Amino acid sequence: MEAVSILHNNTTVSISMHCTLSARVVNPAVHRVFSSTSAPVVKHSKETNSRNNSAKTSTITTKEGHLQASTTGSRKGQFNGASNTPKLYLDVSPHRAVSAVRLMRIQLGGAFSDLLNEQGKGSGDNEMGYVERTLGFRTRDLDDRDLRLNVKLAKAALRLGAGNMVNAFLRKLALLKENNSLPAPKVDGNDRQQARALATIHSHPVWMVRRWTKYLGLEEAIKLMMWNNADPCFSLRANTGKGFTREDLVTELEMLKVPYELSPHLDDFVRIRTGMQVVIQAGLLKRGLCSVQDESAGMVVTVVDPKPGDRIIDCCAAPGGKTLFMASRLNGQGSICAIDINKGRLRILKETAKLQEVDHIITTNNADLRAFDNNGTKADKVLLDAPCSGLGVLSKRADLRWNRRVEDMEQLKSLQDSLLDSASALVKPGGVLIYSTCSIDPEENEERIAAFLLRNPEFSVDPVDKYVSSDFVTVDGFYSSNPVKHSTDGAFAARLLRRSS
Ligand SMILES: C[S@@+](CC[C@H](N)C(=O)[O-])C[C@H]1O[C@@H](n2cnc3c(N)ncnc32)[C@H](O)[C@@H]1O
Numbered sequence: 001m002e003a004v005s006i007l008h009n010n011t012t013v014s015i016s017m018h019c020t021l022s023a024r025v026v027n028p029a030v031h032r033v034f035s036s037t038s039a040p041v042v043k044h045s046k047e048t049n050s051r052n053n054s055a056k057t058s059t060i061t062t063k064e065g066h067l068q069a070s071t072t073g074s075r076k077g078q079f080n081g082a083s084n085t086p087k088l089y090l091d092v093s094p095h096r097a098v099s100a101v102r103l104m105r106i107q108l109g110g111a112f113s114d115l116l117n118e119q120g121k122g123s124g125d126n127e128m129g130y131v132e133r134t135l136g137f138r139t140r141d142l143d144d145r146d147l148r149l150n151v152k153l154a155k156a157a158l159r160l161g162a163g164n165m166v167n168a169f170l171r172k173l174a175l176l177k178e179n180n181s182l183p184a185p186k187v188d189g190n191d192r193q194q195a196r197a198l199a200t201i202h203s204h205p206v207w208m209v210r211r212w213t214k215y216l217g218l219e220e221a222i223k224l225m226m227w228n229n230a231d232p233c234f235s236l237r238a239n240t241g242k243g244f245t246r247e248d249l250v251t252e253l254e255m256l257k258v259p260y261e262l263s264p265h266l267d268d269f270v271r272i273r274t275g276m277q278v279v280i281q282a283g284l285l286k287r288g289l290c291s292v293q294d295e296s297a298g299m300v301v302t303v304v305d306p307k308p309g310d311r312i313i314d315c316c317a318a319p320g321g322k323t324l325f326m327a328s329r330l331n332g333q334g335s336i337c338a339i340d341i342n343k344g345r346l347r348i349l350k351e352t353a354k355l356q357e358v359d360h361i362i363t364t365n366n367a368d369l370r371a372f373d374n375n376g377t378k379a380d381k382v383l384l385d386a387p388c389s390g391l392g393v394l395s396k397r398a399d400l401r402w403n404r405r406v407e408d409m410e411q412l413k414s415l416q417d418s419l420l421d422s423a424s425a426l427v428k429p430g431g432v433l434i435y436s437t438c439s440i441d442p443e444e445n446e447e448r449i450a451a452f453l454l455r456n457p458e459f460s461v462d463p464v465d466k467y468v469s470s471d472f473v474t475v476d477g478f479y480s481s482n483p484v485k486h487s488t489d490g491a492f493a494a495r496l497l498r499r500s501s
Pocket of ligand 1: 297
């Protein structure tokens, strides 16, 4: 058996190399291994291999997501035993590793399944392109049988040999975690040092730890990171627009033996922890009977409060989660103009609207909102579900935390300001503008609204307590869902009324 030792913050941990991939182990551990910024160093120790009696020395260094392995010794003829020079140099890029994680999560928990189901084919170009570029093959060409072999694909994505080593590494880390004996750094020193330690322990970028400690306090920041690292829970919305009720959905789930809970917040929603693949394979999404939608996003629609007969503009609409829910609330009366700059995502919206039989009240416009000309027509309700950091949905987006940089926040804020100004011009006098994000960051939420109101005094805050339970209402009258408190994603919405004249 090979042995590996991890040098991590001056603590050494041994890893045996005979382990195979363990399903439950993968998510949190992969996260930790590939995302730690604290550069754990892994070294093979020289030890006799009981199977082939060969010795090898390897080094893996993970630093800001990089994992490299050099190996000497002989193993199935791959290594040059006569020399200490590595014959094989294994390099697993963070992108490749993230792709592997994504594929595993699709297989194990149904995460990202929208990328690979029928509706996702030929669409969602950004995400699919990302996975495909990093894997080096086209996942969209795979048939259903192939998709069930995601773990194998994931292993293929990691080069030969590296996969085994990574598996062993993850397995051992998971065991250590179970025994509460992970080699964790001490949380002490100044703010920065403490943030670094917490970032390592909870596998988040240091800048996020610092930001959340500042805005939420240490205790809440830690709870949030733990939530982000836990298995995500998904919710399904029954598509009442097609006459399919939550009772119908529950009947289907019971037949499929998928455990569920009724949403305590929204009449059309149920929560499921497992069984997403079963739901997909049963064709419930394909037949437009339900959608995967988080309750926190559903409650943004409750804040919009669509009523039959309303003229609504959805400014950043794709891929259409909120548009479709709003459409189902209109009962076939009224209209929604769905605008988005991304053609591929807008195409998904169009196709799903057809499936859900609400397409007759939705028109789509592929445009940049900042240059959108609606011929002077204004709407009763305008929803701006703005592009944002996604800091409220990190539990469902394994890679997002590592793709976001603190500098992105400034760019996003400036985009949010200009989109808010453009959206506000589409609101009729006496109408309402709803600004929402899937972020928990006050700079993208409350601060954007405060700045907007200073620039646009004809708007005022309409408190959301008439629309959602008081548990979700902030002191300023905004809607805010908190992952730790509400067990949903984090989201924000503000209702802004335009003066009548
Ligand atoms: C948070 S997502 C919207 C999610 C959507 N509302 C839903 O519920 O499914 C933000 C969207 O804004 C779009 N977007 C970004 N910049 C834009 C712009 N300048 N004009 C119009 N859409 C834009 C993106 O393409 C993306 O689809």
